Amino acid sequence: MxxxxxxxxxxxxxxxxxxxxxxxxxxxxxxxxxxxxxxxxxxxxxxxxxxxxxxxxTKAALFDAIVTESWSTADEEDPPPAGNVVDGLGFLGRRYAGLLGRARMADLFRIVIAELPRFPELAHAQFSQGKMPYFESVRGYLLAEHEAGTVRVEDVDLAATQFLGMISNYVFWPALLVPGWEVSADRVAEVVDEAVRTTAARYAVDQRTRS
Structure with a gap:
């Protein structure tokens, strides 16, 4: 009981x-x-x-919670093990697009941008507790693929930034800035697939991982 x-x-x-x-x-x-x-x-x-x-x-603790919950996912499992960069990046890319597609995510960025001049700590919270942990998950995955020999990446930070940027620059930033901007689920899937193919074409060592 x-x-x-x-x-x-x-x-x-x-x-x-x-x-x-x-x-x-x-x-x-x-x-x-x-x-x-x-x-x-x-x-x-x-x-x-x-x-x-x-x-x-405190209000700061509440804002930190908003950041943490905005970036949290019900699906917290690790990405697939190194060995197939297409599968691994596909998993990470779809999850990232899903996070960016949340209504609260756009709201969070609007708050940070509006309050940045007076409360830079909000931007720090958003970056260190939100965006950076996800970036590190992509960075860590690419590093694992590099160590496994499936990709050759000299600058892992740059590669992770390129991959995430190809997704966010289409599905998120226009929606934040342009009223009425909408991206269909099919289009989001296409954007993620193209980001995966582009990254694999640039860094994959084994031709079979580019399929």
Missing amino acids: SKVVTTYHQRVAQEKRALIVTAATALFLELGYDRTSLARIAERSGVSRATLFKQFP
Whole structure:
């Protein structure tokens, strides 16, 4: 019985956390980071101040949570083992496109860009806790392929940047800047496939990995 009660309380806490994060993101966009108080967030989310302060004692902690959750995936398994760069990059590319396609991701970048002059720590949080861990996963994968001899990459940082840039420059940045910009699921898949083929054509050692 106690396990059922514990599970219930955990579910309620997760639901309240989601309400808080959603309300905070909306208020940061509407009022700006500086003018948004934790009290106002509690009111908008419909939770008590005590509940909010228990989960997020500071506004910075709440923003960090928004960044972490925006970049998290239900599918956290490691990429395929080295041996087939097309399969591995395909996995990473699809997951990256899925993250960038989230509505909250665009909101997060808008908050960071708007508040950058006054709160550079927000950009640091977004980079160090969001983008950088994903970049490192791609970098680590390419390094593993290089060590396995399936690719020859002299500058792994550059190769990872090139691969992710081919995806984000089409499916994300225009959507952030151009009102009404939409990319269909089929087009996203095509963009990812082309990024994989281009990267494999540039770096693959074994011709069979370029298929």
